[in-house]
Amino acid sequence: MADQVRINEGVLWVEGEAYPLRNISHVGLRKLTVDQAAAWKKFILRTIGWLILGGTFAAVVGTVGTIIFLVVEALLVWKLVSVLQKPTVYGLVLNTAGTQRDAIWSTEQEEIHRLIHEVTKAIGNPDIAQTIINVAHAVQGDLIQQYGKGSIGKAVHSGSGKIGGS
Secondary structure (H helix, E strand, O other): OOEEEEEEOOEEEEOOEEEEHHHEEEEEEEEEOOOHHHHHHHHHHHHHHHHHHHHHHHHHHOHHHHHHHHHHHHHHHHHHHHHHOOOOEEEEEEEEOOEEEEEEEEOOHHHHHHHHHHHHHHHHOOOOOOEEEEEOOEOOOOEEEEOOOOOEEEEOOOOOOOOOOO
16 A cells, blocks of 8 residues: 655655644654564463363364364464565654654665655755655554553554554
């Protein structure tokens, strides 16, 4: 899905969100990657639990139980593989009046680097002609952030580019 970023008349537009250039105090890059150690840990714990519970179930029920046991284990492996294959995503971070915003996300780091360069150039020269940048590899979804052991929070931001959590 492609998103469009425009710089026009001293304003940075990301889809329907407007960021006046004079209010932007910092432009940066955020990189989000899959926590592979956590994914493996979750897989191992679930597999151990399923080996105990499913093994008992398979022993009691017989052939059907064994088939169910194998199907569930295959689903656990599939879930692990799908999490490990998620691409790294890169975000355009804007600080405005003390508030940090993740304006847009992409799976291509070069797209975000280009945006950082163009926004920084526009901040230094607000009378620049209109600039339109198409972000061809933009991603959307919800950003799930976890702080501390077992604590889960859903971060909702006003930028048009959002990201799916793992």
